[in-house]
Amino acid sequence: MRAPSRVVCRRLGGLSAAVARERVRVRVPATSANMGPGFDCLGIALTEHNLLAVERARAFSIEIVGEGADSLPRDESNFYYRAFKLGFAASAPAGAPIPPVKLTCTNAIPPARGLGSSSACLVAGVTAGFALNGHDARSGEIRDRVFQICAEQEGHPDNVAPAIYGGLQLSFLRDERGHFLTQRIPIHADARGATAVLFVPDFELPTKEARALLKPEVSRADAVFNIARAATIVHAFSSGRLPLLRWGAQDRLHQPQRGALFPLFKLIDAATGAGAHGAWLSGAGPTVCAMVGGASGADGARGARDAIDLHAPHEVGRAMVAAAKAAAMSGRLVMAQIDDAGVELDEV
Ligand SMILES: Nc1ncnc2c1ncn2[C@@H]1O[C@H](COP(=O)(O)OP(=O)(O)OP(=O)(O)O)[C@@H](O)[C@H]1O
Numbered sequence: 443m444r445a446p447s448r449v450v451c452r453r454l455g456g457l458s459a460a461v462a463r464e465r466v467r468v469r470v471p472a473t474s475a476n477m478g479p480g481f482d483c484l485g486i487a488l489t490e491h492n493l494l495a496v497e498r499a500r501a502f503s504i505e506i507v508g509e510g511a512d513s514l515p516r517d518e519s520n521f522y523y524r525a526f527k528l529g530f531a532a533s534a535p536a537g538a539p540i541p542p543v544k545l546t547c548t549n550a551i552p553p554a555r556g557l558g559s560s561s562a563c564l565v566a567g568v569t570a571g572f573a574l575n576g577h578d579a580r581s582g583e584i585r586d587r588v589f590q591i592c593a594e595q596e597g598h599p600d601n602v603a604p605a606i607y608g609g610l611q612l613s614f615l616r617d618e619r620g621h622f623l624t625q626r627i628p629i630h631a632d633a634r635g636a637t638a639v640l641f642v643p644d645f646e647l648p649t650k651e652a653r654a655l656l657k658p659e660v661s662r663a664d665a666v667f668n669i670a671r672a673a674t675i676v677h678a679f680s681s682g683r684l685p686l687l688r689w690g691a692q693d694r695l696h697q698p699q700r701g702a703l704f705p706l707f708k709l710i711d712a713a714t715g716a717g718a719h720g721a722w723l724s725g726a727g728p729t730v731c732a733m734v735g736g737a738s739g740a741d742g743a744r745g746a747r748d749a750i751d752l753h754a755p756h757e758v759g760r761a762m763v764a765a766a767k768a769a770a771m772s773g774r775l776v777m778a779q780i781d782d783a784g785v786e787l788d789e790v
C-alpha cells in the first residue's frame with residue numbers, strides 16, 4: 443500500500459483542506475425507491491452492493507465484472523466515469539484537469555431493473571471523485587455535498603438518498619433554488635430484521651421509459667389515497683408494525699400504469715398471499731419487492747415469531763417464482779436485508 447501523495451492542501455469552495463489520494467475504493471448499496479405510495483420521495487437501502495475502485499493511472503481504462511459486464515460501455519461514456527468526473531471537478535481546485543484513471547467496477551446490482559443501479563453508479567462515482575481529492579465521504583459535510591450533486595443529476599432524490607445515507611430515507615426538492623432535503627426515518631427494532639424478497643425479471647425497464655407511461659395529472663381521490671398510504675408506510679417502519687404494509691404499500695400514482703406492462707399485481711398478490719406484509723414495484727420496475735418477517739411477522743409468543751420468520755421469506759419467494767412462471771415471465775429471486783450504512787469508503 444502506497445502512502446497518499448500530498449497534492450492539495452487548501453480550502454476549496456467551502457470544503458475543508460484535504461490530501462489527495464492515489465486510489466480509492468467505494469461500496470454502494472442497491473435501493474428500492476417509491477416503496478409503493480412514496481413516488482419520487484421514499485427509498486430504502488438494501489444489502490446488495492456495487493464496488494468501485496478508482497486509481498490514478500497513465501491512461502484511462504475500465505474493467506467491469508458482474509452485472510452488466512456483457513453490455514455496459516467500457517469507454518468514457520460509462521456512467522461511473524461520468525459521475526467520477528463530476529465529483530472530481532466539484533472538489534478539485536478550479537481549473538484542475540481530470541487525471542487519467544483506471545476504474546474497476548464489480549457490480550451486483552442489475553442495471554435497469556428498479557434497484558437503483560444508475561443512482562449507485564452516480565453516488566459511487568461522485569464519492570470517488572471527492573475521495574481522490576482527499577475528501578472523506580464518511581463525513582456529514584461531504585455526504586451532503588454528494589447528495590445535492592447526485593439528486594440534481596437524477597432529478598428525483600429517492601434512490602440517491604438511501605444509497606448515500608443508508609436506511610429508509612424520505613427526500614424531496616426543498617425549494618425553488620434546487621436544494622434537496624432528506625431525512626432518515628428511524629426503523630423500529632421489530633422491523634429491522636425484515637427481509638426484502640425481490641423478484642428480478644430478466645427484462646430491463648429503463649426508468650426514462652417507465653416515467654413516460656405516467657399520467658401528467660392525478661385525481662384528488664388518488665392523491666388522498668396515496669397521501670394516506672405514504673404516511674402509513676412510514677408509520678409501519680418507524681413503529682415496527684409491519685403488518686400495516688398491507689395498506690401502506692398500496693399505490694395509485696404509478697403502479698397501475700407500469701403494472702399494465704407485465705404481471706406486477708399477480709406477483710404482489712402471490713407475495714401477500716404467502717405471508718408478505720406488503721409488496722411494491724421497486725423503483726420504476728420491473729423488480730417486485732416484498733417485505734417479509736421482522737419481529738412483527740406474526741402474532742403470539744416470541745418462540746412462534748422466530749420460527750415463522752425463518753421460513754417466511756422462502757415461502758414468499760417460492761410463491762412469487764410460481765406466479766411469474768404461470769405468467770411465462772423469467773427472472774430470479776434475491777433476498778436482502780435493510781442496509782444501514784449507505785455509501786462507504788475504504789482507506790487505501
Ligand atoms: N454498473 C453500471 N455501470 C455503468 N452504467 C450503469 C451501471 N448500472 C446502470 N448503469 C446505467 O444506468 C442505466 C439504468 O438506469 P435506470 O435509471 O434506467 O435503471 P435503474 O437505476 O436500475 O432503476 P431504478 O431507477 O428504477 O431503480 C443503464 O442502462 C446504464 O446506462
Ligand SMILES: N[C@@H](CCO)C(=O)O
Binds near residue numbers: 649652
Ligand atoms: N421515483 C422514480 C424511481 C426510479 O428512478 C420513478 O419511479 O420513476
